[in-house]
Amino acid sequence: MNAYRIRPLDKAVDTTAFQCGQPSLDEYIRRYASQDARRNVARVFVATPASDDSHLAGFFTLSAGSIACTELPEALAKKLPRYPVPVALIGRLAVDVGFQGKGLGSILLVDACQKVANASAVLAMAGIVVEAKDDSTASFYQHFGFQHLPGSPTRLLLPAAAFFAS
Ligand SMILES: CC(C)(COP(=O)(O)OP(=O)(O)OC[C@H]1O[C@@H](n2cnc3c(N)ncnc32)[C@H](O)[C@@H]1OP(=O)(O)O)[C@@H](O)C(=O)NCCC(=O)NCCS
Numbered sequence: 001m002n003a004y005r006i007r008p009l010d011k012a013v014d015t016t017a018f019q020c021g022q023p024s025l026d027e028y029i030r031r032y033a034s035q036d037a038r039r040n041v042a043r044v045f046v047a048t049p050a051s052d053d054s055h056l057a058g059f060f061t062l063s064a065g066s067i068a069c070t071e072l073p074e075a076l077a078k079k080l081p082r083y084p085v086p087v088a089l090i091g092r093l094a095v096d097v098g099f100q101g102k103g104l105g106s107i108l109l110v111d112a113c114q115k116v117a118n119a120s121a122v123l124a125m126a127g128i129v130v131e132a133k134d135d136s137t138a139s140f141y142q143h144f145g146f147q148h149l150p151g152s153p154t155r156l157l158l159p160a161a162a163f164f165a166s
Pocket of ligand 1: 020021022025091092093094095096099100101102103104105106107131132133134136137138139140143
């Protein structure tokens, strides 16, 4: 049986006690996430322990975006058109301190990439971009194959070829 249930944010989830170590992310899930979902600015997914549907253990957001070819690593830019290309954005991803270091961040990231790969059957994307909060979280994403975008210490990209079935 899965240890966590991942589903779109709903009213059954208690966001008030969530703390991940980044106050801006705590505030986002408490105050702005449901509004973003309602306005179609972001899809918000939450993870709760299988035994407790209301306990927020982690969350991530997905949105559509685009990136200029000048912002891409040169090797990838060479294979793409010179105009901005579509990407998926993992705008935010966070795990409550009580659940950190136990693999949930990895589960959420893999789930986000799978959702993007599924969506890519009907909506083309050249890759997934994440906005890490600092150097340390950037290394979390590098662990999974994301590469720094040139000139940005906190924006990283996973090219489509790394996660789409060919
Ligand atoms: C970053 C974060 C999502 C990781 O979640 P987690 O559940 O603790 O991560 P996992 O247990 O799945 O760890 C996966 C791997 O990444 C590594 N890792 C975890 N946090 C890391 C960090 N901050 N920096 C670098 N590596 C990290 C782990 O050591 C682990 O490596 P291993 O597989 O070799 O053991 C979590 O610490 C968090 O929410 N931090 C605060 C919010 C934040 O900064 N979010 C990201 C920016 S939006």
